[in-house]
Amino acid sequence: MKKTIFTLTIAALAAMTSCNNGGSQAGGAQLTDSVQAQQAAPETGATTAAAAPAAAAPTVKPTDLPTPITDFLKQHFPQATVSFVETDNEFGGVEYDVTLSDGTEVDFDKAGQWENVDCHAKAVPAALVPQAIATYVKTN
Template identity: 40%
Template sequence: MKTKLKLAACLLVGLTFSANAQKTVITKTDLPANAQTFLKTHFAGQEPSYIIKDKETFATDYKVQFTNNIEVEFDAKGNWEEVDGNHTSIPVAIVPKTIASYIKTNFANTSVTKISKDYKGYEVDINNGLELEFNSKGSFLRIDN
């Protein structure tokens, strides 16, 4: 009986937090300054289809969708967390130099189609179907498929 009560309490807490999530459509000028600079640098001349601000209980993040299906996700401070080309190449300048060099040396004639980063490091998808993992300094760790 106690476990059922605990489970019910956990579900209620989870529902409360998910009910507090708010997604709103915003404009480029509503993005944090870092995100605006990133978009001007890497996507100059491209207008987003839409930008969503996702405000949750403990975090806020932003998702920018372009007409060519490239998606960019930013944290609350406007730092990029993920750039997803949805199986098309993303701008090479986004990829840290050590990672780009590793890919050029070991996987010639491929391009990066997705990159995401967190406190542990980077995950990089290349157009031959491989997913590569790198540490936070850009050193290769493993192929993850």
């Protein structure tokens, strides 16, 4: 009985080891390159062509943004310029994810209204903070 268990254990270990050593090493190298590229630029979101996903979201030129979006950006972030725009085709329209030169990220819905503003370590413009939150922060 002990010999049977020992033999099955050795066979299982051999099978697992052979699974790790063979197969597609190119795919493993690609995964490693992708992970290294993401680790190299985690805050900027920049990736290399090898690390870019196969179905990457389409980008547009900053000059092709809808007027409500450009007006919003000029009003609330006058010192920053648009560095990168990524689009997401949703049912019934296009959503825009805009990255500014100062690192701020602003997400816009299909109607061109802002949904999310991420200023990272910088202050969010006061006009964008809901009054209830501003009051709470001021009193506490």
